[in-house]
Structure formats: C-alpha cells, structure tokens
Amino acid sequence: MADSETDVQDLARRPQSTKEKILRAAREEFARSGLEGGRVDGIANRSGANKRMIYHYFGNKDDLYKAVLENVYAELRAHEARLNLEQHSPLDAINLLVEHTFWYFHNNVEAVRLLNDENLHNARHMENSKSIARLRMNLLDTISDTLDRGAAAGLFRQDVNPAHFYITVASVCYFPISNRATLKAFLGVDTNSRKDMLLTLDYAKRAALGSLLPDAI
Amino acid sequence: MADSETDVQDLARRPQSTKEKILRAAREEFARSGLEGGRVDGIANRSGANKRMIYHYFGNKDDLYKAVLENVYAELRAHEARLNLEQHSPLDAINLLVEHTFWYFHNNVEAVRLLNDENLHNARHMENSKSIARLRMNLLDTISDTLDRGAAAGLFRQDVNPAHFYITVASVCYFPISNRATLKAFLGVDTNSRKDMLLTLDYAKRAALGSLLPDAI
Amino acid sequence: MADSETDVQDLARRPQSTKEKILRAAREEFARSGLEGGRVDGIANRSGANKRMIYHYFGNKDDLYKAVLENVYAELRAHEARLNLEQHSPLDAINLLVEHTFWYFHNNVEAVRLLNDENLHNARHMENSKSIARLRMNLLDTISDTLDRGAAAGLFRQDVNPAHFYITVASVCYFPISNRATLKAFLGVDTNSRKDMLLTLDYAKRAALGSLLPDAI
Amino acid sequence: MADSETDVQDLARRPQSTKEKILRAAREEFARSGLEGGRVDGIANRSGANKRMIYHYFGNKDDLYKAVLENVYAELRAHEARLNLEQHSPLDAINLLVEHTFWYFHNNVEAVRLLNDENLHNARHMENSKSIARLRMNLLDTISDTLDRGAAAGLFRQDVNPAHFYITVASVCYFPISNRATLKAFLGVDTNSRKDMLLTLDYAKRAALGSLLPDAI
DNA sequence: CATGAATGAGGTTTCATTCAT
C-alpha cells in the first residue's frame, strides 16, 4: 500500500518522459489493433504527445512497433529472472514455472496479442533486433538444471529437451489466452471467468508434468 | 445436408468459378497479411477477377473476411468428422486425436493464421455467423465418450472435462505452429524442420495423455 | 488557321486522356517550381484530375518527374529530327542549327527550367531511363557530316569534335535563356525583350561559327 | 570599403564563428539540394550549430538563402577584381578573360548550382538585395576598354556590345559546368574529366574570340 | 550566446469503394 502510494507520487513528481509515454501508448494501440490496424494518430492521442514526437523518437511506425516488441521481451525476461527454480524441489519448480507462465500471460494479454501479431508478420521485427537477441534467455539453463535434478531423483524421464519442454509449457499457458475469443465463440469456454481460468491452469499443470513422466515399461 | 453435398460437387465441377477464385484468393491474402494488412487489390490480382466482382459477390471487405472464416471452420469440421474415435481403444483414440489435430494445423497454416488474426479482432466476425453457429461441434460428445471409456478402464482419471481437455490438445498442437516465427527467432527451434516437428508432436502426445492420468495417491 | 481550328475541335472531340493531362500539368508545375517545390496537389488541380489518378498512372512523384523529363527529351529530338542539315550548304547548315536551337529553347522555357532542375539532381532521373537512352541522338551524325563537308570545302578547321561543337552551340543558346533572371538582375540585359533577344542570337551565331574557323597561320 | 575589409579580416581571425559556419553549411546544403530541397536540419548538422542559432542569426530559411547568394556574388566580384585586362594586349586579355571565367566556374561548382537554383526562382532573392545591387560591376568598363583597343588595332569588329560579349563568354564557360550531369547522361561527354575539360576550354576560347571577328567582306 | 523538446500545417501516398459502360 505504502509502496503503491510512493509509486503514484513518483509518477507525479517524475512524470514519464514523453518517449516512455509514447512507448506505452503504442503498446496499447498495437495490442488492440495490430500493426496495420494501429493508428499513429491513436498513439499520439493516447500518449498526449504530438505526432511529430513519435517520429522524432522512433523514426517510423515500423520501428516503433519493433521498440514495443523489444519492450515486451525485456519485461518477460525480467519477470522470469525473478523465479528461483533452483531453490525448489523439481516438482515444485515445475509447478512454479507453469503457474508463473500462466499468470504472466493472463495478466499481460497485451503481450500475448503483440506476439500473435508479430507472428503474423513472420517475426520480421525481431529478426534483427540486437536487444532481443541479447535476451536469448538463460531460463533454458535453469530449466535444464531442474529437469536434471528431477531425472536424477527418478521423477522425470531422461533427456528431456529443455526448449521443447518450455514450448509445451508455453503452449498450454499461452493458447487459452491468445485464442480466448474463438474458444469462447466456438466451445463456450470463457478463460476470462475465474472458474474456467482455474480449471485451465489445472489442466496446464497436469499436461506439463505429464510430458515429463518416465515411459511406462 | 443435400445442399452441402451439392456445393462440394459444384466445387468439383466448376472449381474455377469466379466466386470460388475470389474466396480462395482472399483466404491466401488474409492469411498472409491479416484483415487490415490484406488488400482488396491484392485479392483481385491473386484471383484474376475484377475488383468490382468482389463487391458484387461479397458486399465489402469485412464480409469477405467473414466468408473466409466460415470457409475455414467448415473445412475444420469436415476434417474432424472423419475421425472415428469410437472405433479405437481409449489410448489409441487419444493418440489419434492428437496426431490428427497436430497434422491438421501443420498442413493448414493458413487456417492457423486466420484464426490468430480473428482473435486479434476478438472474434467479432464469428459472433453473428450463423454458418459457424451451426457447427458447434459434436466432437465434444465423441471425446466425452472416449474419456468415459478410458476412465471405466481405469486408464484415465474421473470427470475429465472434455472441453478443457480439447483445449489442452489444441494448445500443444496449435501454439508451436502459430508461434513458429517467434519461437524460431527467440529459441532457435524451427517447428518447420522435420526433426523439431516430430519432437514437438512427441511432446504434444505426452502432455495430452499426461493430463488424463489419475492423481497419484 | 484552319489547322488550329481543327486542333481545337479535335481537343473537344477527343479530349486529352487523363494521363496526358496529368503529364502536361506536371510539366508546368515542375518547370515552375522544381521537383521539391512542385506540389502533387498543384498538379492535380492544374490537370483537373483526381490526385489518386496521378499515383495510378505514374506510381509516385519521382517517377512522374522522370516521365516529364522523358517527354521533354522526346520532344527535343522530334524537333531536331525535322532539321535537314544535309540539304544545306555547310555555312547555312550551321546557321540553321544555331537558329533552330536558339528558338527551341526560347519557345520552350519550360524545358530549359526542367533540364536545369534535373542537373541540380545530378541527372539521377535520366540515368536509368531507357526512353532517353534510346534517343542518344543521330543528330551527332548529321553534325559530323556537315562539319566534314565544311572542312572539305576549306571553310572549317579539320577534326572538329561534333559533341563538343554541339555543346558550344547549346551553351550560347541555352545559357541566355536559363539564366535570364540573374542576367537581368545583374547586367540589366533582358533576353526576353525582342531587341536583346535578336542581339543574343547574333552573338550566338558568330560564336558558333567562330569556333569552327581554321587556325590562323 | 573599410567595412568589407574588416569583414574579411574578421573571417581570417575567427574563421569558425558560428555565423560563419552556418553560412558555409547553408551554402553547401543549398548548392547540393536547392532552396526547397535544402533542409534547415541539414544545415544545422553540417555546421554543428544549434538550429535555433540559424534563426537567431538569419531570421528564416529564405533570408539565409539570400545571404548565401550575396556571399556568392561578393566572391565572384572579388575574383573578377583581380583581373587586370588593361595590362594585356587585346587578344591576350580576351583569352585571359575566358580562362579566368572558365576556371572560376569549374572550381566553384557550388556557385554555379546556386545561380541555377536562383534562376529557377526568377532571381527573386536578388531583386531587393542591396548588397548585390552595389556590385553592378565595373567589369563591363574593363571589357569595353579591351574591345575598343582591339577594334582600334583592327583585330575585332566595331561596336561589340560588352554586355552581350560577356554573356557569350559566360555561356561557353558556365553551361558545360552547370549542365554537366545531363550532358554526361545524354552525350557521354564528362566535363569533369581532364580531357573533356581542356577540350571544352579550347572550344570556349575559339567561340569567344570568334564572336569578335570582323565580318568577312 | 546556446540548446533540446515541442508543434501545426501541410506534404506524399494508400485504400476501400463506386460510377459508367
């Protein structure tokens, strides 16, 4: 409570720089409408900045979009860095990873929509991004370590590929959020409702853990 | 029923009717570039039809997009109708379901991209679609039956929710395709390569099956 | 008189195509204000065409400018093709060439201004112009022939370079027109007045012929 | 007179005053891109000065352009003042005049480009320039004297108009430089190459002298 | 004397859509 209040005062005292305000507004706009659907005018309005400033700071629409994506990835990594999987038992660590990933996407639908849109563009804005390349996360190392510990304890099967396991985790956490709208229209499941949300998380955990189990003999 | 069959035959007989050509071209264009990114001119060029014809047959861009989506769902349903899970043992049926789903998305990237784009638009083109409403698939019944048989045999846990299980299956089959570009850029995993593709399918099967296992006591 | 009337009726009956009207308007606009100074809006207004049509027919401003230049060169060549220097004595031919060139520039100040502007742009619009490359005129052959005849008759010196001689002719005909404004401001000579104009032509002829005289012994 | 001398010394003493740097940068920028094509930002970058300083010293873009032109004319005049035609024989004086003019333009392509651009603007920046008005050169007197001496000696024809003769000289020296780009693209003659340059000068001399010869009887 | 941030007007270009035949 005290913290959040401090934040607010901070915001008042050190108002976001124009550049930051533009970036935040762009993130909202692009998340809502995609790259082509998003309007530079809309970003100007949201941010309260002059349209000219957008070009001053970011060059053009495409580069602004790229900056937004880099921002998303940086944030994702910052979040993941806070997980300390090493300090938990293998089973707890896996559960923690799934929960973390699930809630991250759940709380950052903007990020999910931006990633979806970027896939529509064949990730062309990420390709040459040095900023994103630098992230190439050490999360994989952490996961690898956890998997090794689980295998040593006889809980998980041997030789689980950490990248593919991470894809499995991401799949079951990301898809229910990213495809929320069509799932609701098509199946009647609303992953926005608390009930369906928790159920989805339950299935996600089971699936992730299930993919690690030793082959039955 | 008779109607749809006639349609299919019509397609076979006059596969190059202008309307058909436009619809196919629109599907390609929208899959490549999304709703906003897709160009009516592009569709005209791809289809070889006059731009005026597009408006003649489909009214406007948005309605054309809707027609494309309906086409996608009809196709999806036609595919799923061909699965006969009842004729297989519970374990085989689940494996079959995953494989089928996986290869369907793999072979129909266009459909995946269109679904993604539609989610960006909050499924607003599906909401009022009578054509799609009619689909509301009976697949869930089939899945439900399979799960019941598995539970009776002691293979699966009780009370698995068929919709949520289907979401799990879809997640692990759809996400690696839909996010192929960012996964490659970010993790270096290329789900287009045969090796990574097969590995992905393997993890998908394990995860789906794993989500059905009875809770350890 | 009859001719011009016919032309007018022709114009009424077969009105200039929109493309032609745009090209003519662009020529005026660019001649008046240069490439950067010229406005696409201005061209639309002058031509009476919709701005969209300009892009439909010519792609963009730069390519329109290029089309204007090609038009200018085509016209210049068409004019020069009408000269039949071979049918005149060497002296007459040279005089004819100078007069022709002089009056052409005098009557086509637009062309002069466009060429000046293109030089400011380092002729970058001409570089890859196939249309202009094709012109690479046979006038040089004609001039060469005339010079040879004059040399054979002992009137001109041997081995006059036809390109450099043409440059000399162009210099004395073009510069007084192209630099009319600064000459008037600086020297008080107005090459637009009939008196100064005729005097200028007189000096141009003397200079051109003078450059051909045999070296005194 | 005292003033201008002080200015020159000032330039020598503080050659890098901000105002000087801006003027020089503006000259480069406008010579390269013309009035409309030249960018205030570009001038700021070239000069290393703050954009605000440009407005502080020169008011606005147009006035800065005018200042550049005045600078060019002042330089031109300073150069011509160094010619002492009276001290040479008529023939030598004419040759000297042509050579001087030719090399001046050759070595000051910037000036040539600026003059061309100013002609595109109908010399409107020179019209009200008091600085340029003051120049109204006495060169004409010098030329007139040389022509008289030549006529008295029977070398030149009577009553040559010094202004028109000067235009002739300027034509054959200026045009090959100002239209270098189109001449190269069109005729393949490159007045930047040493060979073509010297040949051009040769033709220029012949033309200038030739325009002075007495009419044959 | 000097500066970096900001701005509004206006430029080029694009696009879905309609008109006339």
Place this chain on the structure above:
DNA sequence: GATGAATGAAACCTCATTCAT
C-alpha cells in the same frame, strides 16, 4: 456477368519554426 477509370477520406510522414530554459 464483367470491366477500367475515378474518387474522397484518411493514413503516414516531413518540415520550418518556436518554446522554455
């Protein structure tokens, strides 16, 4: 059923210029 020309609204982007310090 089919077409090519035309259009207006609105998008992205640029630029000379000023503000606040």
